[in-house]
Amino acid sequence: MQEERLLSAYGVLAVIFCLAIIAGLVIAVDPADVAAAFENVTVAPLAAALAIVQLQVILSALRWRFTSARLGHAIPVRLAIGEYYIASFVNQVLPGGMAGDAVRAYRARTEDGWKRPAAAIVLERLSGQFAFFLVAGAGLFAWPLLLAESLPPGFYRLVFICTGFLALAAGLGLVIARSRLFARFETLKPDLAAVFWRRGAAGIQFGLSMLTVVSYIAVFMIAADATGAPLPPVAAVTVIPLCLMTMLIPAGVGGWGTREAAAAALWPLFGLTSAEGLSASLLYGLISLFGVAPQGLVLLAATLRRRRDHDGR
Template sequence: MLTVAFCVAIIAALVTVVDPADVVAAFENVSLGPVLTGLAIVQLQVVLSALRWRFTADRLGQTIPAGLAIREYYIASFVNQILPGGMAGDAIRAYRARAEDGWKRPAAAIVLERLSGQLAFFLLAGAGLFVWPLLLSENLPPGFAGLVLIGVGIVVVIASLGLIVARTRLMARFENLKPDLAAVFWRRGAFAVQFGLSMFTVLSYIAVFMIAAYATGAPLPAVALITVIPLCLMTMLIPAGIGGWGTREAAAAALWPLLGLTSAEGLSASLLYGMLCLCGVAPQGLLFLATAMTRRRGHAER
Protein backbone atom coordinates (compact mmCIF):
# COMPACT_ATOMS: atom_id res chain seq x y z
CA MET A 1 0.00 0.00 0.00
CA LEU A 2 2.88 2.36 0.73
CA THR A 3 4.25 1.81 -2.76
CA VAL A 4 0.87 2.57 -4.32
CA ALA A 5 0.57 5.69 -2.21
CA PHE A 6 4.07 6.74 -3.26
CA CYS A 7 3.24 6.42 -6.98
CA VAL A 8 -0.12 8.18 -6.64
CA ALA A 9 1.45 11.00 -4.62
CA ILE A 10 4.13 11.63 -7.27
CA ILE A 11 1.62 11.66 -10.12
CA ALA A 12 -0.83 13.86 -8.19
CA ALA A 13 1.95 16.33 -7.36
CA LEU A 14 3.08 16.44 -10.98
CA VAL A 15 -0.45 17.01 -12.28
CA THR A 16 -0.91 19.83 -9.79
CA VAL A 17 2.38 21.49 -10.67
CA VAL A 18 1.91 21.42 -14.45
CA ASP A 19 -1.78 22.43 -14.25
CA PRO A 20 -4.51 19.76 -14.31
CA ALA A 21 -6.38 21.59 -17.07
CA ASP A 22 -3.47 21.01 -19.48
CA VAL A 23 -3.43 17.29 -18.72
CA VAL A 24 -7.20 17.03 -19.19
CA ALA A 25 -6.96 18.92 -22.46
CA ALA A 26 -4.25 16.56 -23.68
CA PHE A 27 -6.40 13.50 -23.04
CA GLU A 28 -9.32 15.11 -24.83
CA ASN A 29 -7.21 14.89 -28.01
CA VAL A 30 -6.80 11.11 -27.74
CA SER A 31 -8.55 9.20 -30.53
CA LEU A 32 -9.20 5.50 -31.04
CA GLY A 33 -6.75 4.96 -33.92
CA PRO A 34 -3.49 5.68 -32.06
CA VAL A 35 -4.74 3.79 -29.01
CA LEU A 36 -5.44 0.65 -31.04
CA THR A 37 -2.07 0.97 -32.78
CA GLY A 38 -0.29 1.28 -29.43
CA LEU A 39 -2.13 -1.73 -28.02
CA ALA A 40 -1.17 -3.77 -31.10
CA ILE A 41 2.50 -2.90 -30.65
CA VAL A 42 2.30 -3.98 -27.00
CA GLN A 43 1.32 -7.45 -28.25
CA LEU A 44 4.43 -7.43 -30.44
CA GLN A 45 6.52 -6.54 -27.38
CA VAL A 46 5.26 -9.55 -25.49
CA VAL A 47 5.78 -11.94 -28.41
CA LEU A 48 9.33 -10.71 -29.08
CA SER A 49 10.21 -10.92 -25.38
CA ALA A 50 8.73 -14.41 -25.11
CA LEU A 51 10.71 -15.58 -28.13
CA ARG A 52 13.87 -14.14 -26.59
CA TRP A 53 13.16 -16.08 -23.38
CA ARG A 54 12.47 -19.24 -25.38
CA PHE A 55 15.74 -18.85 -27.28
CA THR A 56 17.71 -18.18 -24.08
CA ALA A 57 16.18 -21.17 -22.31
CA ASP A 58 16.87 -23.40 -25.31
CA ARG A 59 20.54 -22.42 -25.22
CA LEU A 60 20.60 -23.52 -21.56
CA GLY A 61 19.02 -26.88 -22.35
CA GLN A 62 15.39 -26.14 -21.57
CA THR A 63 12.80 -26.49 -24.33
CA ILE A 64 9.77 -24.19 -24.05
CA PRO A 65 7.01 -24.30 -26.69
CA ALA A 66 6.40 -20.90 -28.29
CA GLY A 67 2.75 -20.79 -27.25
CA LEU A 68 3.61 -21.58 -23.64
CA ALA A 69 6.37 -18.94 -23.59
CA ILE A 70 3.96 -16.28 -24.87
CA ARG A 71 1.26 -17.21 -22.36
CA GLU A 72 3.72 -17.16 -19.45
CA TYR A 73 5.15 -13.84 -20.60
CA TYR A 74 1.69 -12.27 -20.62
CA ILE A 75 1.19 -13.42 -17.03
CA ALA A 76 4.61 -12.16 -15.96
CA SER A 77 4.17 -8.81 -17.71
CA PHE A 78 0.80 -8.25 -16.08
CA VAL A 79 2.02 -9.18 -12.60
CA ASN A 80 5.12 -7.00 -12.98
CA GLN A 81 2.88 -4.02 -13.69
CA ILE A 82 0.61 -4.42 -10.69
CA LEU A 83 3.08 -5.47 -7.97
CA PRO A 84 5.99 -3.46 -6.52
CA GLY A 85 9.53 -4.02 -7.68
CA GLY A 86 8.81 -5.13 -11.23
CA MET A 87 10.21 -8.64 -10.62
CA ALA A 88 7.32 -10.60 -9.11
CA GLY A 89 6.11 -11.72 -12.52
CA ASP A 90 9.56 -13.02 -13.40
CA ALA A 91 9.69 -14.96 -10.15
CA ILE A 92 6.35 -16.56 -11.00
CA ARG A 93 7.63 -17.32 -14.50
CA ALA A 94 10.72 -19.03 -13.06
CA TYR A 95 8.64 -21.06 -10.62
CA ARG A 96 6.16 -22.20 -13.26
CA ALA A 97 8.96 -23.05 -15.71
CA ARG A 98 10.86 -25.17 -13.20
CA ALA A 99 11.99 -28.56 -14.45
CA GLU A 100 12.39 -31.94 -12.79
CA ASP A 101 15.96 -31.09 -11.85
CA GLY A 102 14.92 -27.88 -10.08
CA TRP A 103 14.42 -24.21 -10.81
CA LYS A 104 18.02 -22.95 -11.10
CA ARG A 105 18.33 -23.39 -14.87
CA PRO A 106 14.91 -21.82 -15.59
CA ALA A 107 15.79 -18.93 -13.26
CA ALA A 108 19.14 -18.45 -15.02
CA ALA A 109 17.36 -18.31 -18.38
CA ILE A 110 15.02 -15.59 -17.13
CA VAL A 111 17.84 -13.55 -15.58
CA LEU A 112 19.90 -13.70 -18.77
CA GLU A 113 16.88 -12.95 -20.93
CA ARG A 114 16.10 -9.83 -18.89
CA LEU A 115 19.78 -8.88 -18.98
CA SER A 116 19.70 -9.02 -22.78
CA GLY A 117 16.83 -6.53 -22.88
CA GLN A 118 18.39 -4.17 -20.34
CA LEU A 119 21.71 -4.14 -22.19
CA ALA A 120 19.87 -3.02 -25.32
CA PHE A 121 18.21 -0.23 -23.33
CA PHE A 122 21.52 0.95 -21.89
CA LEU A 123 23.19 0.79 -25.29
CA LEU A 124 20.54 2.99 -26.89
CA ALA A 125 20.37 5.41 -23.96
CA GLY A 126 24.17 5.66 -23.84
CA ALA A 127 24.33 6.45 -27.54
CA GLY A 128 21.67 9.11 -26.99
CA LEU A 129 23.74 10.89 -24.36
CA PHE A 130 26.49 11.45 -26.92
CA VAL A 131 23.97 12.54 -29.56
CA TRP A 132 22.32 15.17 -27.35
CA PRO A 133 25.11 17.77 -27.46
CA LEU A 134 25.14 17.51 -31.26
CA LEU A 135 21.41 17.70 -31.96
CA LEU A 136 19.98 19.53 -28.95
CA SER A 137 22.79 21.87 -27.96
CA GLU A 138 20.51 24.93 -27.87
CA ASN A 139 18.02 23.32 -25.49
CA LEU A 140 20.44 21.64 -23.12
CA PRO A 141 21.02 23.15 -19.68
CA PRO A 142 24.42 24.69 -18.91
CA GLY A 143 27.03 22.12 -18.01
CA PHE A 144 25.32 19.19 -19.73
CA ALA A 145 28.48 18.32 -21.66
CA GLY A 146 30.31 18.21 -18.35
CA LEU A 147 27.70 15.80 -16.99
CA VAL A 148 28.29 13.52 -19.98
CA LEU A 149 32.02 13.55 -19.31
CA ILE A 150 31.38 12.77 -15.66
CA GLY A 151 29.18 9.87 -16.75
CA VAL A 152 31.93 8.56 -19.00
CA GLY A 153 34.36 8.89 -16.10
CA ILE A 154 32.07 6.88 -13.86
CA VAL A 155 31.88 4.15 -16.51
CA VAL A 156 35.67 4.07 -16.73
CA VAL A 157 35.96 3.82 -12.93
CA ILE A 158 33.41 1.00 -12.83
CA ALA A 159 35.25 -0.81 -15.61
CA SER A 160 38.53 -0.43 -13.70
CA LEU A 161 36.94 -1.78 -10.54
CA GLY A 162 35.63 -4.65 -12.59
CA LEU A 163 39.14 -5.53 -13.68
CA ILE A 164 40.25 -5.48 -10.06
CA VAL A 165 37.36 -7.69 -9.01
CA ALA A 166 38.32 -10.07 -11.81
CA ARG A 167 41.42 -10.91 -9.82
CA THR A 168 39.48 -11.84 -6.70
CA ARG A 169 37.60 -14.96 -5.72
CA LEU A 170 34.47 -13.53 -7.30
CA MET A 171 36.03 -14.23 -10.67
CA ALA A 172 36.16 -17.90 -9.80
CA ARG A 173 32.38 -17.92 -9.49
CA PHE A 174 32.08 -16.01 -12.73
CA GLU A 175 34.12 -18.74 -14.43
CA ASN A 176 31.22 -21.11 -13.79
CA LEU A 177 28.90 -18.77 -15.70
CA LYS A 178 31.12 -18.43 -18.74
CA PRO A 179 29.73 -21.47 -20.60
CA ASP A 180 26.15 -20.25 -20.09
CA LEU A 181 26.99 -16.70 -21.13
CA ALA A 182 28.78 -17.94 -24.22
CA ALA A 183 25.90 -20.22 -25.16
CA VAL A 184 23.28 -17.54 -24.64
CA PHE A 185 25.06 -14.51 -26.09
CA TRP A 186 27.75 -15.69 -28.48
CA ARG A 187 27.97 -19.24 -29.79
CA ARG A 188 26.21 -20.38 -32.97
CA GLY A 189 24.96 -16.94 -33.93
CA ALA A 190 23.45 -16.20 -30.52
CA PHE A 191 24.63 -12.59 -30.57
CA ALA A 192 22.67 -11.77 -33.73
CA VAL A 193 19.50 -13.35 -32.35
CA GLN A 194 19.77 -11.71 -28.92
CA PHE A 195 20.68 -8.32 -30.35
CA GLY A 196 17.92 -8.46 -32.94
CA LEU A 197 15.16 -9.55 -30.57
CA SER A 198 16.21 -7.15 -27.80
CA MET A 199 16.67 -4.14 -30.05
CA PHE A 200 13.35 -4.68 -31.81
CA THR A 201 11.70 -5.04 -28.40
CA VAL A 202 13.26 -1.79 -27.19
CA LEU A 203 12.20 -0.03 -30.39
CA SER A 204 8.65 -1.27 -29.88
CA TYR A 205 8.61 0.30 -26.41
CA ILE A 206 9.84 3.57 -27.90
CA ALA A 207 7.23 3.37 -30.67
CA VAL A 208 4.42 3.09 -28.11
CA PHE A 209 5.78 6.18 -26.33
CA MET A 210 5.93 8.09 -29.62
CA ILE A 211 2.33 7.07 -30.35
CA ALA A 212 1.25 8.16 -26.86
CA ALA A 213 2.83 11.57 -27.41
CA TYR A 214 1.14 11.89 -30.80
CA ALA A 215 -2.22 10.82 -29.38
CA THR A 216 -2.10 13.43 -26.62
CA GLY A 217 -1.53 16.21 -29.16
CA ALA A 218 2.22 16.80 -28.86
CA PRO A 219 4.12 14.68 -31.43
CA LEU A 220 7.77 14.15 -30.62
CA PRO A 221 10.59 14.86 -33.08
CA ALA A 222 12.64 11.93 -34.37
CA VAL A 223 15.54 12.83 -32.08
CA ALA A 224 13.39 11.74 -29.13
CA LEU A 225 13.86 8.14 -30.25
CA ILE A 226 17.38 8.05 -28.85
CA THR A 227 17.28 10.85 -26.30
CA VAL A 228 14.39 11.54 -23.96
CA ILE A 229 12.35 8.36 -24.44
CA PRO A 230 15.09 5.83 -23.58
CA LEU A 231 15.91 7.83 -20.44
CA CYS A 232 12.24 7.87 -19.42
CA LEU A 233 11.96 4.13 -19.95
CA MET A 234 15.14 3.48 -17.96
CA THR A 235 13.57 5.10 -14.91
CA MET A 236 11.11 2.19 -14.91
CA LEU A 237 14.00 -0.03 -13.82
CA ILE A 238 14.07 1.77 -10.47
CA PRO A 239 12.41 -0.71 -8.04
CA ALA A 240 10.74 2.05 -6.03
CA GLY A 241 7.29 1.92 -7.54
CA ILE A 242 4.83 -0.18 -9.48
CA GLY A 243 5.22 -0.63 -13.22
CA GLY A 244 7.33 2.52 -13.50
CA TRP A 245 4.43 4.76 -12.50
CA GLY A 246 5.56 8.01 -10.96
CA THR A 247 9.26 7.88 -11.78
CA ARG A 248 8.53 7.65 -15.50
CA GLU A 249 6.13 10.60 -15.34
CA ALA A 250 8.60 12.70 -13.36
CA ALA A 251 11.30 12.03 -15.96
CA ALA A 252 8.98 12.92 -18.83
CA ALA A 253 7.90 16.16 -17.17
CA ALA A 254 11.55 17.10 -16.68
CA LEU A 255 12.87 16.05 -20.10
CA TRP A 256 10.13 17.18 -22.52
CA PRO A 257 11.06 20.90 -22.18
CA LEU A 258 14.48 20.03 -23.63
CA LEU A 259 12.63 19.34 -26.90
CA GLY A 260 10.71 22.61 -26.78
CA LEU A 261 7.57 20.96 -25.38
CA THR A 262 5.87 21.46 -22.02
CA SER A 263 6.06 19.40 -18.87
CA ALA A 264 2.30 18.85 -19.08
CA GLU A 265 2.70 17.32 -22.53
CA GLY A 266 5.43 15.01 -21.24
CA LEU A 267 3.36 13.99 -18.25
CA SER A 268 0.30 13.32 -20.41
CA ALA A 269 2.26 11.22 -22.90
CA SER A 270 3.80 9.16 -20.09
CA LEU A 271 0.44 8.57 -18.42
CA LEU A 272 -1.10 7.36 -21.68
CA TYR A 273 1.96 5.19 -22.31
CA GLY A 274 1.48 3.50 -18.94
CA MET A 275 -2.21 2.93 -19.65
CA LEU A 276 -1.46 1.39 -23.04
CA CYS A 277 1.14 -0.96 -21.57
CA LEU A 278 -1.15 -2.07 -18.75
CA CYS A 279 -4.28 -2.45 -20.88
CA GLY A 280 -2.24 -4.24 -23.53
CA VAL A 281 -1.37 -7.15 -21.23
CA ALA A 282 -4.04 -7.10 -18.51
CA PRO A 283 -6.86 -8.99 -20.34
CA GLN A 284 -4.57 -11.76 -21.59
CA GLY A 285 -2.58 -11.89 -18.35
CA LEU A 286 -5.72 -12.23 -16.25
CA LEU A 287 -7.18 -14.86 -18.58
CA PHE A 288 -4.04 -17.00 -18.69
CA LEU A 289 -3.49 -16.61 -14.94
CA ALA A 290 -7.07 -17.63 -14.16
CA THR A 291 -6.78 -20.61 -16.52
CA ALA A 292 -3.53 -21.72 -14.89
CA MET A 293 -5.01 -21.45 -11.40
CA THR A 294 -8.10 -23.39 -12.46
CA ARG A 295 -5.99 -26.19 -13.93
CA ARG A 296 -3.82 -26.33 -10.82
CA ARG A 297 -6.90 -26.51 -8.61
CA GLY A 298 -8.27 -29.30 -10.78
CA HIS A 299 -5.06 -31.32 -10.49
CA ALA A 300 -5.01 -30.81 -6.72
CA GLU A 301 -8.55 -32.18 -6.35
CA ARG A 302 -7.72 -35.40 -8.19
Protein backbone atom coordinates in the same frame (compact mmCIF):
# COMPACT_ATOMS: atom_id res chain seq x y z
CA MET B 1 3.84 -14.05 8.91
CA GLN B 2 6.10 -11.12 9.72
CA GLU B 3 7.61 -11.22 6.22
CA GLU B 4 4.15 -11.23 4.64
CA ARG B 5 3.17 -8.17 6.65
CA LEU B 6 6.35 -6.39 5.61
CA LEU B 7 5.71 -7.20 1.95
CA SER B 8 2.13 -6.00 2.22
CA ALA B 9 3.25 -2.78 3.88
CA TYR B 10 5.88 -2.26 1.18
CA GLY B 11 3.26 -2.78 -1.52
CA VAL B 12 0.88 -0.26 0.03
CA LEU B 13 3.66 2.29 0.46
CA ALA B 14 4.79 1.78 -3.14
CA VAL B 15 1.27 2.42 -4.44
CA ILE B 16 0.91 5.51 -2.24
CA PHE B 17 4.30 6.72 -3.45
CA CYS B 18 3.28 6.44 -7.11
CA LEU B 19 -0.13 8.03 -6.61
CA ALA B 20 1.36 10.88 -4.60
CA ILE B 21 3.90 11.71 -7.30
CA ILE B 22 1.29 11.60 -10.07
CA ALA B 23 -1.22 13.66 -8.07
CA GLY B 24 1.43 16.23 -7.24
CA LEU B 25 2.51 16.49 -10.87
CA VAL B 26 -1.06 16.86 -12.14
CA ILE B 27 -1.72 19.66 -9.64
CA ALA B 28 1.60 21.34 -10.45
CA VAL B 29 1.03 21.44 -14.23
CA ASP B 30 -2.73 22.18 -14.06
CA PRO B 31 -5.30 19.35 -14.24
CA ALA B 32 -7.16 21.18 -17.02
CA ASP B 33 -4.16 20.92 -19.34
CA VAL B 34 -3.84 17.19 -18.69
CA ALA B 35 -7.55 16.66 -19.34
CA ALA B 36 -7.32 18.69 -22.54
CA ALA B 37 -4.43 16.53 -23.76
CA PHE B 38 -6.43 13.35 -23.25
CA GLU B 39 -9.33 14.83 -25.21
CA ASN B 40 -7.10 14.65 -28.30
CA VAL B 41 -6.71 10.88 -28.05
CA THR B 42 -8.43 8.89 -30.81
CA VAL B 43 -8.91 5.19 -31.47
CA ALA B 44 -6.42 4.78 -34.34
CA PRO B 45 -3.18 5.58 -32.43
CA LEU B 46 -4.39 3.57 -29.46
CA ALA B 47 -5.00 0.54 -31.66
CA ALA B 48 -1.55 0.90 -33.25
CA ALA B 49 0.17 1.23 -29.87
CA LEU B 50 -1.69 -1.75 -28.41
CA ALA B 51 -0.67 -3.83 -31.41
CA ILE B 52 2.97 -2.88 -30.81
CA VAL B 53 2.65 -3.97 -27.17
CA GLN B 54 1.67 -7.43 -28.41
CA LEU B 55 4.82 -7.43 -30.55
CA GLN B 56 6.85 -6.48 -27.47
CA VAL B 57 5.58 -9.50 -25.58
CA ILE B 58 6.16 -11.87 -28.49
CA LEU B 59 9.70 -10.63 -29.11
CA SER B 60 10.54 -10.84 -25.40
CA ALA B 61 9.06 -14.33 -25.16
CA LEU B 62 11.08 -15.48 -28.15
CA ARG B 63 14.22 -14.07 -26.55
CA TRP B 64 13.44 -15.96 -23.34
CA ARG B 65 12.73 -19.15 -25.29
CA PHE B 66 16.03 -18.83 -27.17
CA THR B 67 17.98 -18.16 -23.99
CA SER B 68 16.33 -21.05 -22.18
CA ALA B 69 16.99 -23.43 -25.09
CA ARG B 70 20.68 -22.52 -25.04
CA LEU B 71 20.71 -23.56 -21.38
CA GLY B 72 19.13 -26.90 -22.20
CA HIS B 73 15.54 -26.10 -21.26
CA ALA B 74 13.19 -26.17 -24.24
CA ILE B 75 9.97 -24.13 -24.01
CA PRO B 76 7.18 -24.31 -26.61
CA VAL B 77 6.52 -20.99 -28.36
CA ARG B 78 2.90 -20.78 -27.26
CA LEU B 79 3.80 -21.49 -23.64
CA ALA B 80 6.61 -18.92 -23.67
CA ILE B 81 4.30 -16.21 -24.98
CA GLY B 82 1.57 -17.06 -22.50
CA GLU B 83 3.96 -17.03 -19.55
CA TYR B 84 5.40 -13.72 -20.69
CA TYR B 85 1.93 -12.17 -20.76
CA ILE B 86 1.37 -13.28 -17.18
CA ALA B 87 4.78 -12.04 -16.05
CA SER B 88 4.36 -8.69 -17.83
CA PHE B 89 0.98 -8.14 -16.20
CA VAL B 90 2.27 -9.03 -12.73
CA ASN B 91 5.27 -6.72 -13.19
CA GLN B 92 2.87 -3.91 -14.07
CA VAL B 93 0.70 -4.21 -10.97
CA LEU B 94 3.08 -5.32 -8.20
CA PRO B 95 5.92 -3.26 -6.67
CA GLY B 96 9.53 -3.69 -7.69
CA GLY B 97 9.01 -4.70 -11.32
CA MET B 98 10.42 -8.20 -10.73
CA ALA B 99 7.53 -10.14 -9.22
CA GLY B 100 6.42 -11.31 -12.67
CA ASP B 101 9.87 -12.69 -13.39
CA ALA B 102 9.83 -14.57 -10.09
CA VAL B 103 6.45 -16.05 -11.03
CA ARG B 104 7.80 -16.98 -14.46
CA ALA B 105 10.82 -18.72 -12.91
CA TYR B 106 8.63 -20.65 -10.50
CA ARG B 107 6.17 -21.75 -13.17
CA ALA B 108 9.00 -22.77 -15.52
CA ARG B 109 10.67 -25.00 -12.95
CA THR B 110 11.47 -28.57 -13.93
CA GLU B 111 12.09 -31.82 -12.09
CA ASP B 112 15.65 -30.63 -11.57
CA GLY B 113 14.42 -27.50 -9.79
CA TRP B 114 14.11 -23.84 -10.68
CA LYS B 115 17.77 -22.74 -10.85
CA ARG B 116 18.20 -23.28 -14.59
CA PRO B 117 14.89 -21.59 -15.49
CA ALA B 118 15.79 -18.71 -13.17
CA ALA B 119 19.20 -18.38 -14.83
CA ALA B 120 17.55 -18.22 -18.25
CA ILE B 121 15.27 -15.41 -17.06
CA VAL B 122 18.13 -13.45 -15.53
CA LEU B 123 20.23 -13.71 -18.69
CA GLU B 124 17.25 -12.92 -20.92
CA ARG B 125 16.51 -9.76 -18.94
CA LEU B 126 20.22 -8.91 -18.98
CA SER B 127 20.14 -9.04 -22.79
CA GLY B 128 17.23 -6.62 -22.88
CA GLN B 129 18.77 -4.22 -20.37
CA PHE B 130 22.05 -4.19 -22.29
CA ALA B 131 20.25 -3.15 -25.49
CA PHE B 132 18.27 -0.53 -23.62
CA PHE B 133 21.34 1.03 -21.98
CA LEU B 134 23.13 0.94 -25.31
CA VAL B 135 20.39 3.08 -26.88
CA ALA B 136 20.16 5.37 -23.85
CA GLY B 137 23.93 5.77 -23.66
CA ALA B 138 24.25 6.47 -27.38
CA GLY B 139 21.54 9.11 -27.12
CA LEU B 140 23.17 10.71 -24.10
CA PHE B 141 26.50 11.13 -25.83
CA ALA B 142 24.85 12.17 -29.12
CA TRP B 143 22.68 14.79 -27.39
CA PRO B 144 25.22 17.65 -27.79
CA LEU B 145 25.26 17.00 -31.55
CA LEU B 146 21.51 16.60 -31.97
CA LEU B 147 20.18 19.12 -29.44
CA ALA B 148 23.03 21.55 -28.92
CA GLU B 149 20.65 24.47 -28.33
CA SER B 150 18.49 22.75 -25.71
CA LEU B 151 20.83 20.94 -23.39
CA PRO B 152 19.46 20.53 -19.85
CA PRO B 153 21.27 22.30 -16.97
CA GLY B 154 24.27 20.35 -15.78
CA PHE B 155 24.26 18.14 -18.87
CA TYR B 156 28.02 18.00 -19.29
CA ARG B 157 28.39 17.20 -15.61
CA LEU B 158 25.98 14.30 -16.17
CA VAL B 159 28.03 13.05 -19.12
CA PHE B 160 31.20 13.33 -17.05
CA ILE B 161 29.63 11.33 -14.21
CA CYS B 162 28.38 8.64 -16.61
CA THR B 163 31.80 8.42 -18.21
CA GLY B 164 33.36 8.09 -14.77
CA PHE B 165 31.00 5.27 -13.86
CA LEU B 166 31.80 3.47 -17.10
CA ALA B 167 35.54 3.83 -16.49
CA LEU B 168 35.11 2.63 -12.91
CA ALA B 169 33.07 -0.37 -14.06
CA ALA B 170 35.71 -1.22 -16.67
CA GLY B 171 38.46 -0.93 -14.07
CA LEU B 172 36.62 -3.13 -11.60
CA GLY B 173 36.01 -5.64 -14.37
CA LEU B 174 39.72 -5.85 -15.08
CA VAL B 175 40.54 -6.22 -11.38
CA ILE B 176 37.99 -8.99 -10.94
CA ALA B 177 39.19 -10.71 -14.10
CA ARG B 178 42.71 -10.82 -12.72
CA SER B 179 41.77 -11.85 -9.20
CA ARG B 180 40.92 -15.14 -7.60
CA LEU B 181 37.33 -13.96 -7.28
CA PHE B 182 36.85 -14.49 -10.98
CA ALA B 183 37.65 -18.17 -10.57
CA ARG B 184 34.36 -18.60 -8.71
CA PHE B 185 32.52 -17.59 -11.85
CA GLU B 186 34.24 -20.09 -14.08
CA THR B 187 31.12 -22.26 -14.08
CA LEU B 188 29.17 -19.41 -15.66
CA LYS B 189 31.40 -19.16 -18.70
CA PRO B 190 29.82 -22.02 -20.68
CA ASP B 191 26.31 -20.65 -20.05
CA LEU B 192 27.27 -17.10 -20.98
CA ALA B 193 29.02 -18.29 -24.12
CA ALA B 194 26.06 -20.43 -25.14
CA VAL B 195 23.55 -17.66 -24.52
CA PHE B 196 25.45 -14.66 -25.88
CA TRP B 197 28.14 -15.86 -28.25
CA ARG B 198 28.25 -19.35 -29.70
CA ARG B 199 26.44 -20.38 -32.89
CA GLY B 200 25.23 -16.90 -33.79
CA ALA B 201 23.77 -16.16 -30.35
CA ALA B 202 25.08 -12.58 -30.32
CA GLY B 203 23.19 -11.62 -33.46
CA ILE B 204 19.96 -13.24 -32.30
CA GLN B 205 20.10 -11.70 -28.82
CA PHE B 206 21.01 -8.27 -30.16
CA GLY B 207 18.35 -8.36 -32.86
CA LEU B 208 15.52 -9.46 -30.57
CA SER B 209 16.51 -7.06 -27.80
CA MET B 210 16.95 -4.05 -30.08
CA LEU B 211 13.60 -4.69 -31.76
CA THR B 212 12.01 -4.85 -28.32
CA VAL B 213 13.60 -1.56 -27.26
CA VAL B 214 12.49 0.09 -30.50
CA SER B 215 8.94 -1.10 -29.85
CA TYR B 216 8.94 0.51 -26.38
CA ILE B 217 10.15 3.78 -27.85
CA ALA B 218 7.56 3.60 -30.64
CA VAL B 219 4.71 3.23 -28.15
CA PHE B 220 5.94 6.32 -26.28
CA MET B 221 6.20 8.30 -29.51
CA ILE B 222 2.65 7.29 -30.44
CA ALA B 223 1.40 8.26 -26.97
CA ALA B 224 2.95 11.71 -27.34
CA ASP B 225 1.42 12.16 -30.77
CA ALA B 226 -1.98 10.94 -29.57
CA THR B 227 -2.11 13.52 -26.79
CA GLY B 228 -1.60 16.32 -29.31
CA ALA B 229 2.09 17.03 -28.75
CA PRO B 230 4.14 14.97 -31.23
CA LEU B 231 7.84 14.67 -30.53
CA PRO B 232 10.58 15.12 -33.15
CA PRO B 233 12.36 11.93 -34.27
CA VAL B 234 15.45 12.88 -32.25
CA ALA B 235 13.44 12.30 -29.06
CA ALA B 236 13.53 8.57 -29.77
CA VAL B 237 17.19 8.42 -28.76
CA THR B 238 17.29 11.25 -26.22
CA VAL B 239 14.41 12.01 -23.85
CA ILE B 240 12.33 8.86 -24.28
CA PRO B 241 15.11 6.42 -23.26
CA LEU B 242 15.78 8.61 -20.22
CA CYS B 243 12.09 8.49 -19.28
CA LEU B 244 12.01 4.73 -19.69
CA MET B 245 15.19 4.39 -17.64
CA THR B 246 13.37 5.75 -14.59
CA MET B 247 11.08 2.70 -14.72
CA LEU B 248 14.03 0.62 -13.51
CA ILE B 249 13.82 2.30 -10.10
CA PRO B 250 12.35 -0.43 -7.85
CA ALA B 251 10.62 1.99 -5.47
CA GLY B 252 7.30 2.13 -7.29
CA VAL B 253 4.83 0.07 -9.27
CA GLY B 254 5.29 -0.41 -13.01
CA GLY B 255 7.35 2.76 -13.34
CA TRP B 256 4.38 4.98 -12.48
CA GLY B 257 5.32 8.33 -11.00
CA THR B 258 9.02 8.41 -11.71
CA ARG B 259 8.41 8.06 -15.46
CA GLU B 260 5.87 10.91 -15.38
CA ALA B 261 8.21 13.13 -13.40
CA ALA B 262 10.96 12.60 -15.97
CA ALA B 263 8.62 13.34 -18.88
CA ALA B 264 7.33 16.52 -17.23
CA ALA B 265 10.92 17.68 -16.76
CA LEU B 266 12.24 16.73 -20.20
CA TRP B 267 9.42 17.68 -22.59
CA PRO B 268 10.13 21.46 -22.28
CA LEU B 269 13.48 20.81 -23.96
CA PHE B 270 11.51 20.48 -27.20
CA GLY B 271 9.38 23.56 -26.61
CA LEU B 272 6.49 21.51 -25.22
CA THR B 273 4.83 21.87 -21.84
CA SER B 274 5.29 19.75 -18.76
CA ALA B 275 1.58 18.94 -18.91
CA GLU B 276 2.04 17.48 -22.38
CA GLY B 277 4.95 15.36 -21.18
CA LEU B 278 2.98 14.17 -18.17
CA SER B 279 -0.04 13.33 -20.35
CA ALA B 280 2.07 11.38 -22.86
CA SER B 281 3.68 9.37 -20.07
CA LEU B 282 0.34 8.62 -18.41
CA LEU B 283 -1.09 7.42 -21.71
CA TYR B 284 2.02 5.31 -22.31
CA GLY B 285 1.52 3.65 -18.94
CA LEU B 286 -2.14 2.94 -19.63
CA ILE B 287 -1.34 1.46 -23.04
CA SER B 288 1.36 -0.75 -21.57
CA LEU B 289 -0.96 -1.95 -18.82
CA PHE B 290 -4.04 -2.62 -20.92
CA GLY B 291 -1.89 -4.14 -23.64
CA VAL B 292 -1.09 -7.11 -21.39
CA ALA B 293 -3.80 -7.07 -18.69
CA PRO B 294 -6.59 -8.93 -20.58
CA GLN B 295 -4.32 -11.75 -21.74
CA GLY B 296 -2.44 -11.92 -18.45
CA LEU B 297 -5.62 -12.08 -16.38
CA VAL B 298 -7.25 -14.71 -18.60
CA LEU B 299 -4.16 -16.92 -18.65
CA LEU B 300 -3.58 -16.52 -14.92
CA ALA B 301 -7.21 -17.35 -14.16
CA ALA B 302 -7.03 -20.41 -16.40
CA THR B 303 -3.92 -21.61 -14.61
CA LEU B 304 -5.49 -21.15 -11.18
CA ARG B 305 -8.63 -22.96 -12.32
CA ARG B 306 -6.61 -25.93 -13.60
CA ARG B 307 -4.68 -26.09 -10.35
CA ARG B 308 -7.89 -25.97 -8.33
CA ASP B 309 -9.43 -28.73 -10.43
CA HIS B 310 -6.29 -30.83 -10.05
CA ASP B 311 -6.20 -30.36 -6.27
CA GLY B 312 -9.88 -31.23 -6.05
CA ARG B 313 -9.41 -34.65 -7.57
